[in-house]
Amino acid sequence: MRAASSPGLVVLRAGEYPAGMIEIEITDAVATITLEAPATRNALTLAGWHALSAAVAAIGAAIGAGRPRAVVLCAKAPGMFCSGSDIGEIAALADDAALRAPFRVAMRDALEPLARLPMPVIAAIDGDCFGAGVALALAADLRIATPRAVFAVPPAKLGITYPQEDVARLVALVRPGQAARMLYGAARIDAAEAARIGLVEIVADDASGAARAMARSMATLSPSSLAALKTAVARAPLGHDPALDDLFDNAFAGDDFGKGIAAFRARAR
Incomplete structure (x- = not known):
């Protein structure tokens, strides 16, 4: 990792990852993973999943130095969290069977290590959180959403399915009935409804600020x-x-x- 000028601060810029779109900042005991592709509303490409995997690995490598002790996952631009996997790459999977398993494995290889990090991971969600964006949020331990956050898991609209690990996390979080409602109906739900069914734990006007404050508090603990x-x-x-x-x-x-x-x-x- 490349150290920034401020003591206790490490920044990895988007360009240092495969195809960009990710930034990590580790300030003292809190790491922040930021999605930075506003032109596509932070849709994740295959390279983007590899970038996320590299970001999580970088956090893991920093643990030996005693930090970070908590992680915040958020988006740089307001009004968008993650619109899902890149639709162009998903469409290409219809004609290129050789890409299907690598795409699925790339998602798993990013999300499973994120979920297994030994410290709390808090997702701050503002605006769109669709498809793979929901899977990304599910890999966190806690989710804080703004009132304008919108959630949907729409693979049934595209005639595809959802990775089994992500289905399992959704079922564990909201129980089978609500998971079925989201997966089978593919309908959008707002932040209040997401909180009611347990998809998010907190609704706050400033989700990122609330997530950072919570992470800083957790980072003071054992x-x-x-x-x-x-x-x-x-x-x-x-x-x-x-x-x-x-x-x-x-x-x-x-x-x-x-x-x-x-x-x-x-x-x-």
Whole structure:
């Protein structure tokens, strides 16, 4: 990664990624992944998925230095989050069978590592969030939307389907009935309805500002606790897991617990 002039700041510009459209900024303990293709309303091409994968890998590489501790996912231009996968490339898949699996795998190879990052990932959604844009938001841990955010999962309008990992995340978040409603009906829903069914957790006029404030707050907490709690949340639907018992027991021997107890006692004096 290339360091910027300000201490604690690392910026990777769009041009440093395959075909651009992505910027990462790591300021102290918070990383921001920004979509930067307003001409296509941030539609993701095959190269764009590779760029996102590279961005997530860069964040992973920075973890060893103790940062970042939280991630914000947003778009640079107002009024648009992600309009989905690039329609021109999707259309080309009809005639070029050799591109179909690589396109699917490129999506998976970007979204799965994003979902598996050990720190909280918060998506700030303003405006369009369609198709693969919803899949991108689902890979985050929390979603904050502005009142003008609009959501739709319309593959049935195009005669195609949705990647199985993204269907699974949608079902886990909004339950099967609402997932079926979105997938089978392909209708647009607004931010209020998205919040009602659990697709987003917060509606705020300034989604990006709210996401950044939440990320900064989370970044002050124990990274080992956040990583363990994120694992517990992900595995909760699977029932009892002895590995989570071990995480609970072993946390008491960790450095973060010692620091947390010392800070608590200092505040109590």
